[in-house]
Amino acid sequence: MHPNPIYKQEPKEQNIEFARERSFGILSLNAATGPLISHVPFLLSEDGTYLEAHLQRNNPILSLLDEERDAVIAVSGGDCYISPDWYGVENQVPTWNYVAVHLRGKLKKLPTGELRGVLERLSASMEERLRPKKPWTIDKMDQRAFDRMAIQIVPIAMKVEDIQGTWKLSQNKTPAARAGAVTGANQAQLGSEISSLTKLMASQLD
Secondary structure, three states: OOOOHHHOOOOHHHHHHHHHHHOEEEEEEEEOOEEEEEEEEOEEOOOOOEEEEEEEOOOHHHHHOOOOEEEEEEEEEEEEEEOHHHHOOOOOOOEEEEEEEEEEEEEEEOOHHHHHHHHHHHHHHHHHOOOOOOOOOHHHOOHHHHHHHHOOEEEEEEEEEEEEEEEEOOOOOOHHHHHHHHHHHHHHOOOHHHHHHHHHHHHOOO
C-alpha cells in the first residue's frame, strides 16, 4: 500500500464496500519456494470479517492449507496514468492513480461438504447484479454434471483480521490541479477502466 497517509483516510466501511463490490482479487501466501499467487472471485461478509472462495483442486496453494495460513487478497479497482501536463502547474512529475484494498487474515481449507453452499452464495451474489435477468442457480444443472465439475474444486475461507485501503486520487494536489487531471484523463481516453476512477477523482472535488 502507498505509504502516504493522505491516501488512506477513507473509513473502513468504504474499503469493505469496495472489496465486496469488486469481489475479485489476487490471493497470495508464502511457500518454502516463494510466494504463491492465484486470481480468485470471492464473497466477503457485510462486516468484512469473513471471506469465502474456492480453488482448483490442483492449485499448489491448497497443499499449504492443512492448517491455517497467513494470506492476503489484493483487490484492485480502476487505475490511470496521470501526465504532469494536466495539472496546469510547473515542475510536476508523472504518477499513477489507483484504488486498492488489501484483506489480510487466516486462510483455511473448508470441508468438502461446504462447497455447494459456498458456490450457491457466491453465484447468488453475482447473479443478483444481473437483474432483471432471472438468476441462474445450481439447481438448473443435472446433479451428475454438477458432481463431476464440483470434484475439481475445493472451498476455502479467510478470517479477515486487517483491511487496508489506498485511494490515490491526487489528493496531494490543489483542487484546480486535480480537476485538470480528471479532464486530461477523460480526454485521453486511455480505456474504459479509467471511467470509475475519474468519477471518484471528480467526486473528491465536490
